[in-house]
Amino acid sequence: MTPAAQVSAAIEILADLSERRRPVADALKDWGASHRFAGSKDRAAISSLVFDALRKKASAAWVMGGDSVRAVMLGALREARGLGVDAIAALCAGERHAPAPLSDAERARLETATLDGAPDHVKGDYPEWLAERFAAAFGGRAAAEGAALAARAPVDLRANLLKGSREQALAKLAHLNPLPTPLSPIGLRIEAGQGRGPALAAETAYVKGFVEPQDEASQLASLLCAAAPGEQVLDLCAGGGGKALALAGQMHNRGQLYAYDADGRRLMPIHERLERAGARNIQVRQPKGKADVLADLEGRCDLVLTDAPCTGTGTWRRHPDAKWRLAPGALELRLKEQAALLEQAVRFVKPGGRLAYVTCSLLRDENEDQVAGFLASHPEVRALSGAATAEEAGLPDLGRFASPHGAGVRLSPASSGTDGFYVCVMRRG
Structure with a gap:
């Protein structure tokens, strides 16, 4: 699949989620089952696009001036992926399986819209009904805390002290470039980047119990x-x-x-x-x-x-x-x-x-x-x-x-x- 086709697929899955309000894992699984031609890399890329749109749903909708699934996806390409308007336009060529071309209004929003003046729940990408509760918990930091919750999480592992030390676990997983967690004395951290995290089920250190996934x-x-x-x-x-x-x-x-x-x-x-x-x-x-x-x-x-x-x-x-x-x-x-x-x-x-x-x-x-x-x-x-x-x-x-x-x-x-x-x-x- 082309990157443009992956964006179209992500919009399709977001529409399903909007209509049925169900866990994203279920929607992704059903889409994959009905689109067998999509390989594992395609499914991973589509999943990443969907998750980025969900992370930035409120701010993306604000940027685009509307909350349709297409608007949220386009806004997320800018807010989550950092793509400029020309790069987004290239993905929306309207040819084959690509999304329809950008309208003049969409292009203008992508070029000029900002989050200036947006309320905290939009800047922080959390539901409006939780705005008062976030303010009670964080005061003036509510938007920053919400934005941090909208970021990608690393893969954290816990060294199993019944099998060995963190140093031993780091050595066994050296090929994944893990780092010690900053706060936990028994943790390892692997940055996931834009794609999937490591396939732990295929790692000997995991299979033999030296590490366990745990934030x-x-x-x-x-x-x-x-x-x-x-x-x-x-x-x-x-x-x-x-x-x-x-x-x-x-x-x-x-x-x-x-x-x-x-x-x-x-x-x-x-x-x-x-x-x-x-x-x-x-x-x-x-x-x-x-x-x-x-x-x-x-x-x-x-x-x-x-x-x-x-x-x-x-x-x-x-x-x-x-x-x-x-x-x-x-x-x-x-x-x-x-x-x-x-x-x-x-x-x-x-x-x-x-x-x-x-x-x-x-x-x-x-x-x-x-x-x-x-x-x-x-x-x-x-x-x-x-x-x-x-x-x-x-x-x-x-x-x-x-x-x-x-x-x-x-x-x-x-x-x-x-x-x-x-x-x-x-x-x-």
Whole structure:
């Protein structure tokens, strides 16, 4: 396929997303299935164009003076790709499978339109209904934080301490030119560029469990929990097991880690990952109907990790379609789920033990405000400051990311170069 035909295909997929409001992965898969002639490189290029348009949807529409899928694609070619009007016009020749030629109005917008005077939610490419919440979280930095969330994310890996050091992992993947992550002492970073990231499934270091994909912020969230060898730890929302595996590495396979998730289907990938990682101190607790499969852990745990379901606003670099599908009703539902999980989690924390509340959200509603509401009804629990949390984890430098809105640590693409995460460690008195 020619580059022009790839742009046409991307516009077609954006139209499908606009009509059906579904995950971009589903739309890309369906397009590929119905266009078998497109090779893997073509599909990767089209996917990249679609993701760029979704990242820059609001600013691209502002530049073009309209929000049609064609306008968004043309605006994204300028805003995300940095193409000039002549380069964009060359892609829109109207011949064969190319998009129709630029109109005089489109050419004029591409040549002269700017984001001067645009509101923060347009400059930052996030939904208008979240404007007040972004302002509450970031103040005058809201647009910059949103813009950072609209950028491409690197590929971050975590060195599995059960198999070897970060230095060994760097050596095993030297052909991919990895670099140590700036903040996590166990992370590796591979810049993805414009194309796909590395095919990890074909890398021996991954297959043999020396590394696991995990964003640096997620690594830091696990490290801030300060799990120690010999402790009793419960991961209450374990999902596929990413943080449980990280905690097992910190514990050096000593002590006991219980991995649970209310949705047993989400736990399925954990079994294969445990074997690959060599994690032997993780006991998977599968839900069994109405049975309380965690009853024996009540009041016994040194650490309970609640990686709560949330809006995922902090992961928009990796899932740009999610920000446009997010609705206010979803936030309300997540707030109720988070409050219920905290009430469930505290019963397992022993006196003097720790409760770690983690989200991949940047909204105060789901983070500091949620913790404040929980503490108000649990006087026996106190929250550690961000600085104290970092100090206890042996990562004092992370204290500079202490939340300005309450307890805990707040990470974001603009401030820390990571996905957006919130970590609050609380101690039961």
